[in-house]
Amino acid sequence: MSSASHHYHLSDDLLAPVLAILDAYQDPNLQQGLVTAGCVTKLDIEGKRLLLGLCYPYPCQSQYRDTVMAITNKLAVLDAIDEVECEIDFQPATIASGAVAPLPNVKQVIAVASGKGGVGKSTTAVNLALALAAEGAKVGILDADIYGPSIPIMLGVPDFKPVSPDGKMMTAASAHGIAAQSIGFMLGGDEAAVWRGPMAAGALAQLLNETLWPELDYLVIDMPPGTGDIQLTLSQKVPVSGAVIVTTPQDIALADAKKGVSMFQKVNIPVLGIVENMSFHLCSECGHKEHPFGQDGGAKMAQRYNVPLLGQLPLKLNIREDVDNGVPTVVADSEGPVAQLYLAIARKVGAQLALTQTQNVVSISISDDE
Known part of the structure; x- marks a missing residue:
């Protein structure tokens, strides 16, 4: 999985049981043992202290503590080990170069799309970008919703104006620790972008290619709703590593989301999974769970297309209020249940990207290299 090099300095009689224990520990998102997934980069021993190095191909900083505790407990059965010192790192899988040249400074591009408007796609894209950053990645977001750019308001930077230091490239905004670019930064508050499809697609390619992105592990693209010109241009001109489809459980939204899935499949962009938004409503009085838009639509769709259901988000007033206030929920209530x-x-999403990138790669064989 990971392309990191391995440094194992253990005697053979200790190496085998340690590797066996580490590989018996299944990573919940990669659904592989840590050795098989290529996450174990270093094994060394000082007296009875095991020095362990792990490198994940997806960001999961919030899980480090629990992971180390679980691994330490499993390794405690070995007499030769009294304590475990663990260093954990994150290195996104690099994209195999495809037909489209990669963007400078950008390792992975994730498109967030929906078949129809009104399903909470931009809210999901912004919170996904902030969540990837909270898990330890360097992240940017591009507002590709040319006709209805909402990212400037959602990130609380409506007045940002890009500048061009060299007359060719322009700066991105910085908000809540992520980089952001939007056509909304170019237009006045009430101006609408009234463009034909090809013009809009051209503007989008320009925004993408002429922005001075900092070093990014992931660039999240908030796509305009639908499956038209812009979506096709993007998928042909931009090295998109994978797509996330946002839907609600409602039949009409699912019908449109299916078009989105098949569009990405046609242009050979892996669909990383489906996010079901407005999945249920929790009564603020009694905690009763209701399904105003129907139930399990996203799960059935994920099953039908054989893609993961990435998550089901509740219909909650404060999710909308948070983005309206320019401080999305992942930042506004970082410890709360919705942020989690x-x-x-x-x-x-990060793990699915890593898995799609390595399906065509020969797995790394483990050797005791000194």
Whole structure:
């Protein structure tokens, strides 16, 4: 999985049981043992202290403590080991170069799309970007919703104006620790972008290619709703590593989301999974769970297309209020239950990207290299 090099300095009689224990520990998102997934980069011993190095191909900083405790408990059965010192790192899988040249400074591009408007796609894209950052990645977001750019308001930077230091490239905004670019930064508050499809697609390619992105592990693209010109241009001109489809459980939204899935499949962009938004409503009085838009639509769709259901988000007033106030939920209530759902979605998205990148790669064989 990971392309990191391995440094194992253990005697053969200790190496085998340690590797066996580490590989019996299944990573919940990669659904592989840590050795098989290529996450174990260093094994060394000082007296009875095991020095362990792990490198994940997806960001999961919030899980480090629990992971180390679980591994330490499993290794405690070995007499030769009294304590475990663990260093954990994150290195996104690099994209195999495809037909489209990669963007400078950007390792992975994730498109967030929906078949129709009104399903909470931009809210999901912004919170996904912030959740990937909270899990330890360097992240940017591009507002590709040319006709209805909402990212400037959602990130609380409506007045940002890009500058061009060299007359060719322009700066991105920085908000809540992520980089952001939007056509909304170029237009006045009430101006609408009234463009034909090809013009809009051209503007989008320009925004993407002429922005001075900092070093990014992931660039999240908030796509315009639908499956038209812009979506096709993007998928042909941009090295998109994978797509996330946002839907609600409603039949009409699912019908449109299916078009989105098949569009990405046609242009050979892996669909990383489906986020079901407005999945249920929790009564603030009694905690009763209701399903105003129907139930399990996203799960059935994920099953039908054989892609993961990345998460189900509740219909909650404060999710909308948070983005309206320019401080999305992942930042506004970082420890709260909704933020935890977004963090879990971010981990799954990162892991799915890593898995799609290595399906065509020969697995790394383990050797005791001194």
